[in-house]
Structures are given as C-alpha cells and as structure tokens.
Amino acid sequence: MNLKIHTKSRAYELQTEDRTSLLLAGLSEGLDLPYACATGTCGTCKAKLISGNVTDNWANAPGKAKLNADAGEVLLCQCSALADGEFEILVPDFVYRTDPGTILPRRLNGVVTSWRTLVSDVALWEVELSEVCEFNSGQFALISFSGVDGYRAYSMVDFDRSTRKLTFLTKKTPEGKLTNALFSENPVGRTVQVVAPLGRAIFSPGLKKNILCIAGGSGIAGIMSILARATQEGYFEQYKGYVFFGVRTMQDAFFLEELSAFKLASDKGLEIVIGLSAVAATDEDKAQYPSLSFDFGMIHEIAAKHMEGKYKNVQVYLAGPAPSVEASIRQLVITAKLDPKLIAYDKFS
Structure with missing residues (x-):
C-alpha cells in the first residue's frame, strides 16, 4: 500500500503493510515523525487523514481528547491502513529524515523468560527476542502481550548495543488491567510482540556534558540504562553525574544495590540521592547503603x-x-532558568 505523508517541510512517499501503524510505517523508513508515548495516551502524533481508509486500533485512546475528529484528525500510532490502495495524511509539523546510522524501530517476536518481584508493586522481567535488537541507552520498547489488546511502553533497564534479551520494569497500578494480570499470574512463557527501539531521551558518551537524572518510581528504568552505558564508557571520569531517585518509603525502594555499584565504580564523579516522600530514612537505612545519600x-x-x-x-x-x-x-525552566532544549524525557501518560 502506498502512503503519502505531507509535512511542513516536504512530502514523502513510502510503502506500508497491512496492520502496521502509520507511525511505525514512517519511523521504520527513517522519517522523524512527531511522537512521544507511541501508545495512544499523549496525542503528540496527531495528523489529518486526507484520503484512504484506516483501522482505528484503540477507539478509546486518551490521546484522542486532543483531536478534532470532524476535521479528520487521527493518531498515527493507533491507525493502520485498512486495505490496498492510496493513503494520504498531513502532519502539521516539519519532518525530516533521521541521521545516517540511526537505529530504526521494527517489529520483533519474543517470549517472557523471567519475572521477579522487586517490591510489592514493582517487577523486573526479561524478554528473549527472535532476532537481535539494537538500541541506545534511554530508549523504550512497545510490548503487546498475546490475548491483550494494544501496546504498552517500557524502557529498557540495561544497555547492550546488540542483544536478543531485553530487560524491563513494570509497576502494578490499581486501574491497570495488564499489570494486574501480570502480577497475579506469572507471565513466564507468554509470547509478546515488540516494537523497538523508540524514544528520544537518549544518552551517548559523545554528549560531553554533565548529566542530571531525576526519576520517580519505575521511571528509574531508563535512567539505569543511561548509568550502565556511562559507567561502561568511564564517562564519570571526566564529567559529573547527578541522580535523584524518588520513592515513598524504604519499603518502596529498589535497585539500591545496583545504584551503589554504579556509585562505587564512578567514585566522586557520580552523586546519587534517594528521595523519600512519606517516611525519612533511618540511620540503619543509611548505614546499609553508605555510598548513597538520602533526603x-x-x-x-x-x-x-x-x-x-x-x-x-x-x-x-x-x-x-x-x-x-x-x-x-x-x-x-522557571527557577533554575535552564534551556528547555537541555531537558529530555519520554511522555508515557
């Protein structure tokens, strides 16, 4: 099927397959289309359907609140071509091709090979892929479980430039149908479909800047990947790293041993502070993790x-x-007066 994408910069033509989202169709061909969550929750990837018919994969996607349906606006991440023919869409933004060497996302099959609960509502799990996947530290993947509609976004926890095993972190939420199912039934052995890599909050040693990481709860996942890459490259021998990880109590904290290892490997180049919002750390807590700071x-x-x-x-x-x-x-931005261009994040909700 032929897809024509009109943008503020120029028009692009490409071929797409049935059931492939319009977003993935463009990204996999090297077009830097606008997106954030890629799961239908944020509305960043809105576009106007000019001609052709599409399948809407999530009728109740929260991101649709930002669309003008009467004007033909759709979410690129939730729509796919319906049948053979010509399709045209208008993206109200400047869109250019990605730089040479950029790792482009693709669809892969996988199986859940491990599942380990870290605290009562957070689990660490691994997926064995059918093919090798390359990604950058700080990126995420979309995961679709067999028998469950839609994709969920999960950041890769570790870093390995070329691997068949991806590690993810999942937090159980009261309203989360998928997370409740995963925590109630061990998902090891379940098949999954993976779209990876995605995300622009990427760290590379060529950055040549000090890095500041602020994470709350399971958001620490992508930060762990950044720290793994930086530590492997000896980045903190030349540049400073500041990490702030927030949880409610020590009972909600995890990865403290892994963070301690990063701190010890980087000596004075890396500062890590664990922030507790409900109950302050005790002297015993601080003594257990002497390389970390608490506030x-x-x-x-x-x-x-x-x-x-x-x-x-x-x-x-x-x-x-x-x-x-x-x-x-x-x-x-307001208090520290930092340039917004120096702030990277991926919006999952």
Missing part, C-alpha cells in the same frame, strides 16, 4: 536543593509519573 521530600524539590549552583554544562533526563516530570520541568 526527605518531593524528588523535584530535593533535586533543586542539591543542584543549586551546579547547572553549568548539564543535560537533564527526566522519567516517572507525569505530575513528577511536570513539576521537575517547571522547577528547571
């Missing part, structure tokens, strides 16, 4: 206090619940 309060406020006077030559990575990310952005 009490909301994580964006803790980060602001510790980062005062340290924003020179810094790149920021944010992750976590939307209210936490938005609070961090406001503090960084």
Whole structure:
C-alpha cells in the first residue's frame, strides 16, 4: 500500500503493510515523525487523514481528547491502513529524515523468560527476542502481550548495543488491567510482540556534558540504562553525574544495590540521592547503603536543593509519573532558568 505523508517541510512517499501503524510505517523508513508515548495516551502524533481508509486500533485512546475528529484528525500510532490502495495524511509539523546510522524501530517476536518481584508493586522481567535488537541507552520498547489488546511502553533497564534479551520494569497500578494480570499470574512463557527501539531521551558518551537524572518510581528504568552505558564508557571520569531517585518509603525502594555499584565504580564523579516522600530514612537505612545519600521530600524539590549552583554544562533526563516530570520541568525552566532544549524525557501518560 502506498502512503503519502505531507509535512511542513516536504512530502514523502513510502510503502506500508497491512496492520502496521502509520507511525511505525514512517519511523521504520527513517522519517522523524512527531511522537512521544507511541501508545495512544499523549496525542503528540496527531495528523489529518486526507484520503484512504484506516483501522482505528484503540477507539478509546486518551490521546484522542486532543483531536478534532470532524476535521479528520487521527493518531498515527493507533491507525493502520485498512486495505490496498492510496493513503494520504498531513502532519502539521516539519519532518525530516533521521541521521545516517540511526537505529530504526521494527517489529520483533519474543517470549517472557523471567519475572521477579522487586517490591510489592514493582517487577523486573526479561524478554528473549527472535532476532537481535539494537538500541541506545534511554530508549523504550512497545510490548503487546498475546490475548491483550494494544501496546504498552517500557524502557529498557540495561544497555547492550546488540542483544536478543531485553530487560524491563513494570509497576502494578490499581486501574491497570495488564499489570494486574501480570502480577497475579506469572507471565513466564507468554509470547509478546515488540516494537523497538523508540524514544528520544537518549544518552551517548559523545554528549560531553554533565548529566542530571531525576526519576520517580519505575521511571528509574531508563535512567539505569543511561548509568550502565556511562559507567561502561568511564564517562564519570571526566564529567559529573547527578541522580535523584524518588520513592515513598524504604519499603518502596529498589535497585539500591545496583545504584551503589554504579556509585562505587564512578567514585566522586557520580552523586546519587534517594528521595523519600512519606517516611525519612533511618540511620540503619543509611548505614546499609553508605555510598548513597538520602533526603526527605518531593524528588523535584530535593533535586533543586542539591543542584543549586551546579547547572553549568548539564543535560537533564527526566522519567516517572507525569505530575513528577511536570513539576521537575517547571522547577528547571522557571527557577533554575535552564534551556528547555537541555531537558529530555519520554511522555508515557
């Protein structure tokens, strides 16, 4: 099927397959289309359908609240070509081709090979892929479980440039049908479909800047991948790293041993602060993790206090619940007066 994409910069023509989302069709051909969550929740990938018929894969996608349906607006991530023919869409943005060497997303098959609960509502799990997957630290994948409609976005926790095994972190939420099912029944052995890699909150050693990472809860997943890459490359021997990880209590905290290992490997180049918003850390807690620092309060406020006077030559990575990310952005832009272009994050909700 022929797909023509009109943009503010130029028009592009490409071929797409049945059941492939219009977003994936463009991204896999090297078009840097606008998107954020890629799952239908944010509305960033809205476009206008000029001609042709499409299948809407999620009728109740929250991102549709930002669409003008009467004007023919659709979500690229939720629509796919319906049948053979010509399709035309209008993307109200400048769209260019990605740089040479960019890792383009593709669809892969996989099987869940492990599932381990870290705390009561957070689990670490692995997927064995049918083919090798390449990705950059800080990126995410879309996962679709057999028997469950739609895709969910999960950041890769570790970093391996070329691998057949991806590791993810999942937080159980009261309203989450999929997460409740995963936590109630061990998903090991279940088949999945993976679309990867996606995301623009990418870290590369060529950045040549100090890095500031602020994460809440399971948002630490992508930050762990960034820290893994930076540690492998000895990045903190030359540049500073500041990591602020927020949870409610010590009972909700995880990855503290792994974070301690990153700190020890990087010595004075890396500072890691665990922020507790409900109950402060005890002396026993601090003694158990002597290489980490602890503070009490909301994580964006803790980060602001510790980062005062340290924003020179810094790149920021944010992750976590939307209210936490938005609070961090406001503090960084309004109070710290940081250029928004220096703040990277992927919006999952």
